[in-house]
Amino acid sequence: MSQTIQTLLTESTLSSLDTRVLLAELLQKDPSFLSAHPEYQLTESERTQWEHFTQRAQMKEPIAYIINKKEFYGLPFYVDNRVLIPRPETERLVDVTLEYVERCKDKPSLSILEIATGSGAIMCSLAHVISLRYPSLIVNFTATDISNDALSVAQKNARDLDVAKKITFLHGDLFEPVRGKVFDVILANAPYLPRDEANMNAFEPYIALDGGHIGDEINTRLRTEYKTYLHAEGIFLYETYGGKIIAVNYD
DSSP states (O other), X not given: OXXXXXXXXXHXXXXXXXXXXXXXXXXXOOTHHHHHOTTOBOOHXXXXXXXXXXXXXXXXXXXXXXXXXEEETTEEEOOOTTSOOOOGGGHHHHHHHHHHHHHTTTSSEEEEEEESOTTSHHHHHHHHHHHHXXXXXXXXXXXXXXXXXXXXXXXXXXXHTTOGGGEEEEESSTTGGGTTOOXXXXXXXXXXXXXXXXXXXXXXXXXXXXXXXXXXXXXXXHHHHGGGGEEEEEEEEEEEGGGEEEEEEOO
């Protein structure tokens, strides 16, 4: 039985947006292709892949995992179930860091540390934007994560965005990989969900969600330890429950 784009758009049990995102990815076409060519008939292999996509989506698997793609700060990132899917609200961490960099752009160099980098979306975005805006500014980017799986994804994204040579990725728990070093900016989107809530997420990695019994365990550790690793005029930024961004100066 032949299936056209129009048929799938009309009969799909998924939302219109999810259907269009999955179809565009399946066909490796811009979404505008779907409207311009509603008569396009899927090949047999495309129909098989479409069934696979829709089965996963009907099981409530995030679309980002199905297509292995999520946009963050206007850039495309590879994601899979080894990493948390980047959220739009987290882009504020990038914004505030860039505001700090703008104020310090006349310094000879800057150092930026990200704790719990996950997919690398925050650090890769910063490296990409800063290198374009301030080509003469020397910036040392360092990103840590306790998960080797997450670091593998972050490193892939750094390569894909051509910033791999700019970022040092280190494995370890919070500040452990950078003992003895200090930074101008420290930022973190560490796990902050209460344990019961983290347990309810069936698809994203538990290690990237679980913030302890009430959700503040890891951020409490960060708040306790950050001054050891922050320059006196530096800034510490972190995301907390509800996507709220907290900025803390050294003093």
